[in-house]
Amino acid sequence: MTAKGIVIGEDGLQRCAWQGNLDDYRRYHDDEWGRPVLDDRRLFEKICLEGFQSGLSWLTILRKREAFRAAFAGFDFDKVATFDETDIERCLADTGIVRHRGKIVSTINNARRAQDLRQEFGSLAGYFWSHEPPAAERPAKVTYEAIVANPTTAASIRVSKxxxxxxxxxxxxxxIYAFMQAMGLVNDHIEGCHCRAVVEEMRAKLVRPLGRVA
Structure with missing residues (x-):
């Protein structure tokens, strides 16, 4: 009998049920979600795409990710920071992405704010990993019930503010909590998921950036 929130795939492996055994979603679950990320471009991409996801499903955004990358210069935030009204109109005409003016404008604004963070902390990784939840805030056991019941955490509230x-x-x-889950700042693969131990080992070996204050 499998734990609630766990499904068994055709390959016999147990996984978090949210990936639905869909090929692209399963690959995302197995190869990306929860694995710690230190690359600034990937961190910026993810926080922007999480913003675009608001009100939608992550699967919708995942399937549009390549179009988003094309529209936003591969999420190179130095390039996105230079976008102007012409770029906003170009994105609004792009049927491959979510055409929401507020979210497009937000991405450009956040690119400029990302430059500020890099100036202060040396990198986006330096900033975000300085907010990794301390051990005292991490649950002893990650269960489906706990994940569903807590769409935010003390850490995600602090970072958001x-x-x-x-x-x-x-x-x-x-x-921010969804971002932290995806980028490996927490390991929220449910107990029993075959990825949990893999991610835990990666987190144990990870050399965290120290960050710096200008």
Missing amino acids: DLKKRGWTFVGPTT
């Missing part, structure tokens, strides 16, 4: 003070937009605590 801090980013908003710094001028970021579309970074509510639920969005």
Whole structure:
């Protein structure tokens, strides 16, 4: 008998049920979600796409990810920071992405704020990993019930408030928690998922960036 929130795939492996045994979603679950990320471009991409996801499913965004990358210069935030009204109109005409003016404008704004974070902390990784939840805030056991019951955490609330003070937009605590889960700042693969131990080992070996204050 498998734990609630766990499904067994055709390959016999247990996985978090949210990936639905869909090929692309399963690959995302197995190869990306929860694995710790230190690359600034990937961190910026994910926080922007989480903002675009608001009100939609992550699967919808995942299937549009390549179009988003094309529209936003591969999420190179130095390039996105230079976008102007012409770029906004170009994105609004792009049927491959979510055409929401507020979220497009937010991505450009957040690119500029990302430059500020890099100036202060040396990198986006330096900033975000400085907010990794301490051991005392991590659950002893990650269960389906706990994940469903808690769409935010104390850490995601702290980061959301801090980013908003710094001028970021579309970074509510639920969005930030999803970002932290995906980027490996927490390991929320449910107990029993075959990826949990893999991610835990990666996190144990990870050399965290120290960050710096200008």
